[in-house]
Amino acid sequence: VSGAGRRVVITGMGAICALGDRPEAIHQALCDGRRGFSAPTIFPDSVAPGVQVAEVRDFAPQTYLDGGNIRPLDRTGKLAAVGVQLALSDSGWTADLRRERPLGLILGTMFCSVRTIGEFDRRAQSAGIEYASPMDFSNTVLNAAAGQVAIWHRLRGVNTTISAGAVSGVHALGYAAQLIRTGRADALVAGGVEELCYESFWGFHQAGFLAAAGSGVPVCPGNSVPFDAGRTGTLLGEAAAFLALEAESTAKARGARIIGCVEGFGTAYDPDALIGGRGGPNAMALAIRRALANAGVAASAIGVVSASASGLRAQDAREAAGIAAAIGRATPVTAIKSMVGETLGASGGLQSIAALESMRSGLVPGIAGLARVDPEVLLTVTSEARPLGATRALVTSMAPEGNCCALALGLE
Amino acid sequence: MDSRARVVVTGIGVVTSVGIGVDEFWRAILAGHTGISPVESFDTSRYAVHLGGEVKGFHPEAYVRRLSLASMARASQLAIAAARLALDDASLSANAMDPAMVGVSFGTTSGEPAMIERFNDMELAGTRDRVGPEFIAQYPCHVIAAHVASELGLSGPNLVIPTACAAGNYALAHALDSIRNDEADAMLAGGSDAFSRITYTGFARLGAIAPVECQPFDKNRRGMVPGEGAAVLLLERLDRAVARGARIYAELAGYGLTCDANHMTAPQGDGATRAMTIAMADAGIRPGEVSYISAHGTGTAVNDRIETAAVKQAFGAAASRVPISSIKSMLGHTMGAASAIEAAACALAVHDDAIPPTMHYETPDPECDLDYVPNESRHVPIDVAMNNAYAFGGNNASVLFRKCRA
Numbered sequence: 049v050s051g052a053g054r055r056v057v058i059t060g061m062g063a064i065c066a067l068g069d070r071p072e073a074i075h076q077a078l079c080d081g082r083r084g085f086s087a088p089t090i091f092p093d094s095v096a097p098g099v100q101v102a103e104v105r106d107f108a109p110q111t112y113l114d115g116g117n118i119r120p121l122d123r124t125g126k127l128a129a130v131g132v133q134l135a136l137s138d139s140g141w142t143a144d145l146r147r148e149r150p151l152g153l154i155l156g157t158m159f160c161s162v163r164t165i166g167e168f169d170r171r172a173q174s175a176g177i178e179y180a181s182p183m184d185f186s187n188t189v190l191n192a193a194a195g196q197v198a199i200w201h202r203l204r205g206v207n208t209t210i211s212a213g214a215v216s217g218v219h220a221l222g223y224a225a226q227l228i229r230t231g232r233a234d235a236l237v238a239g240g241v242e243e244l245c246y247e248s249f250w251g252f253h254q255a256g257f258l259a260a261a262g263s264g265v266p267v268c269p270g271n272s273v274p275f276d277a278g279r280t281g282t283l284l285g286e287a288a289a290f291l292a293l294e295a296e297s298t299a300k301a302r303g304a305r306i307i308g309c310v311e312g313f314g315t316a317y318d319p320d321a322l323i324g325g326r327g328g329p330n331a332m333a334l335a336i337r338r339a340l341a342n343a344g345v346a347a348s349a350i351g352v353v354s355a356s357a358s359g360l361r362a363q364d365a366r367e368a369a370g371i372a373a374a375i376g377r378a379t380p381v382t383a384i385k386s387m388v389g390e391t392l393g394a395s396g397g398l399q400s401i402a403a404l405e406s407m408r409s410g411l412v413p414g415i416a417g418l419a420r421v422d423p424e425v426l427l428t429v430t431s432e433a434r435p436l437g438a439t440r441a442l443v444t445s446m447a448p449e450g451n452c453c454a455l456a457l458g459l460e
Numbered sequence: 461m462d463s464r465a466r467v468v469v470t471g472i473g474v475v476t477s478v479g480i481g482v483d484e485f486w487r488a489i490l491a492g493h494t495g496i497s498p499v500e501s502f503d504t505s506r507y508a509v510h511l512g513g514e515v516k517g518f519h520p521e522a523y524v525r526r527l528s529l530a531s532m533a534r535a536s537q538l539a540i541a542a543a544r545l546a547l548d549d550a551s552l553s554a555n556a557m558d559p560a561m562v563g564v565s566f567g568t569t570s571g572e573p574a575m576i577e578r579f580n581d582m583e584l585a586g587t588r589d590r591v592g593p594e595f596i597a598q599y600p601c602h603v604i605a606a607h608v609a610s611e612l613g614l615s616g617p618n619l620v621i622p623t624a625c626a627a628g629n630y631a632l633a634h635a636l637d638s639i640r641n642d643e644a645d646a647m648l649a650g651g652s653d654a655f656s657r658i659t660y661t662g663f664a665r666l667g668a669i670a671p672v673e674c675q676p677f678d679k680n681r682r683g684m685v686p687g688e689g690a691a692v693l694l695l696e697r698l699d700r701a702v703a704r705g706a707r708i709y710a711e712l713a714g715y716g717l718t719c720d721a722n723h724m725t726a727p728q729g730d731g732a733t734r735a736m737t738i739a740m741a742d743a744g745i746r747p748g749e750v751s752y753i754s755a756h757g758t759g760t761a762v763n764d765r766i767e768t769a770a771v772k773q774a775f776g777a778a779a780s781r782v783p784i785s786s787i788k789s790m791l792g793h794t795m796g797a798a799s800a801i802e803a804a805a806c807a808l809a810v811h812d813d814a815i816p817p818t819m820h821y822e823t824p825d826p827e828c829d830l831d832y833v834p835n836e837s838r839h840v841p842i843d844v845a846m847n848n849a850y851a852f853g854g855n856n857a858s859v860l861f862r863k864c865r866a
Contacts, residue, residue, distance in 0.1 A: 159600060170580045170584060172657075172658075177664060180661050182662070187724075189570075190571060190601055191855065199721055204719055204720070207718075209621060211619065211621070216619075227637070230640070251579070254589075255593035255596040329560075450609075451619075
């Protein structure tokens with residue numbers, strides 16, 4: 049199984065999130081332990097007083113996207129178009145190249161734009177169906193962002209939206225790598241996007257996912273710290289994060305700079321997650337083992353793990369157990385969500401970019417705010433950034449509904 | 461990993477407005493039955509149109525056993541029903557396989573739209589505090605695949621590919637690769653969509669809904685009719701299917717996926733042509749070898765004209781000899797489920813050497829001048845069937861089914 053097919057290399061990275069819009073700057077902010085949280089401006093902070101979010105503040109898509117009319121794109125579409133733009137320019141996939149060869153897009157998202165969908169329907173219900181806008185309707189489909197980005201950047205290849213909740217981004221990267229590996233595509237932009245909006249925020253708030261939600265106590269980012277004994281929930285963020293992936297032969301033929309490679313992907317589902325059962329096999333461990341087998345590397349070869357832990361009590365513990373079972377307890381583990389927030393569909397791309405930058409710079413971010421490690425979490429975690437000599441990283445991603453994914457990345 | 465491993469369809473489950481289960485469904489569409497009726501799931505008095513392809517008489521409690529019915533919305537219930545029907549049809553219980561190696565790949569256009577509609581009703585009533593945990597637990601579209609796998613205890617790859625009205629074909633393509641890449645021994649792949657006021661409103665605002673009948677390729681066609689439903693195809697590697705003596709409907713022979721990258725809602729045709737061409741190259745099939753095309757065939761003026769031109773472009777001289785039909789003339793447009801239901805029809809066509817008709821076809825259109833199998837099913841040898849699907853976002857997907865010779 050392992051190692052079969054073509055080698056998949058990474059030739060570009062593009063990201064925009066609360067901590068910035070350049071991979072090096074985002075990585076530096078993570079290593080500095082900066083937290084991108086503040087009161088929401090996208091919706092009134094009176095919706096849930098004191099609950100902070102990691103917004104892309106003062107988002108100005110027109111500064112990234114030259115020419116054209118961006119009005120047909122909603123916030124999700126704009127974030128995605130910017131993330132893809134940054135990955136394309138980093139990889140050297142110019143407009144001319146894209147005219148010659150169809151480039152594809154694999155986009156992970158949990159909600160696409162639930163804000164557009166919500167507003168479209170509310171307008172029809174309150175003002176009358178004749179007030180529902182046909183242009184908005186074309187953005188209510190869950191593949192709207194992928195379609196809009198394809199139009200904007202002229203991406204004529206395979207165009208697939210992947211939804212698997214918070215693991216959508218890693219799933220998209222893994223699917224893209226498999227398509228290149230087996231020769232179905234030569235080059236793909238892959239990653240994910242999630243906007244912050246009232247509808248998803250309120251949903252998570254009412255479901256009790258948010259840190260200290262419902263307690264009436266003003267929420268500080270402190271109690272949303274991954275693996276911390278005092279964690280009470282997650283805080284939401286928004287982002288777009290994409291990698292340019294291509295077959296090594298294609299990348300070398302065009303003289304592209306090679307940053308690293310996708311060595312393997314694995315995924316598993318926990319069929320007991322929805323019914324609250326935790327007695328079955330740990331699906332995170334299974335996903336990791338599958339990724340390692342797919343990559344043809346031993347667990348001991350992994351130098352660092354970027355976990356998806358977001359401050360959820362049971363979920364972080366479950367992920368930690370899966371990592372410990374499949375990788376061991378000694379490998380350094382980090383998590384970025386106490387700094388950029390839970391960016392759902394974008395989180396896998398952000399974790400991947402942070403992991404690649406960590407290997408590139410030799411410095412891995414700590415888990416900002418980590419004060420006392422949960423005794424249930426038997427992993428090597430710290431609050432401070434630390435040196436890293438490894439050239440192999442594992443990105444893990446897990447969702448409360450039971451989806452688990454792992455992606456093995458290598459530095460060139 | 462065997463990138464050319466042969467993958468076959470050994471079970472089919474369908475939940476449609478013309479019938480539930482493969483036998484009822486197939487008999488109905490070969491007989492030209494129509495599943496269009498007055499919309500009951502919401503009040504259409506404010507609309508100029510009132511018909512839809514709702515699935516009536518569906519009893520989810522007959523299928524949802526492990527999970528609680530109240531824990532999920534309609535698209536998940538339709539999906540679970542289709543998945544159980546596919547396993548039953550394959551004479552296979554989920555636990556006869558290694559559940560860790562069985563995955564679920566689903567397409568949808570809208571996910572669970574009823575959940576955001578309910579959220580909106582509370583918001584507009586000024587009662588947002590009444591939104592409970594069910595919105596996050598039941599709304600995001602990926603819960604469709606999660607519910608199916610959880611109901612059946614499956615821990616293979618699990619995801620939803622919401623590429624709008626071509627989503628079912630994308631799910632099949634993903635499932636084919638998952639098996640070939642050894643990520644799964646078998647996949648439950650399909651699509652599900654529940655009838656939705658959001659979808660109905662959108663197509664009504666685009667002026668795309670036909671007032672009475674959906675008449676694909678007819679000169680006087682007046683649009684599509686929104687519908688709902690689900691279909692699941694159980695895919696297995698050929699050697700495993702043969703080893704357990706399974707009945708094989710057809711081989712899933714290849715696919716092609718492209719994007720127009722031009723307009724969100726207006727198809728261009730070149731992307732559709734490329735998808736057909738890529739699919740045929742992938743399967744090693746020449747245009748003259750295709751015996752049936754299941755059209756996207758929505759019944760809108762633009763789609764049917766552009767699709768006809770795209771088929772001519774991809775098939776050349778062979779285009780005039782290939783029968784093409786649209787079962788949307790009977791079911792309406794079941795959105796993300798459509799290409800999964802049509803894939804079921806293709807697999808059945810290959811297995812039974814029968815082609816379902818394009819119903820309500822009366823007046824030839826000079827711009828749509830192919831053989832649309834008007835109004836009556838046809839019994840002819842079918843070696844290869846092509847399933848075409850197109851979507852908002854400029855997405856195009858063609859999937860090929862071939863008669864299985866071991």
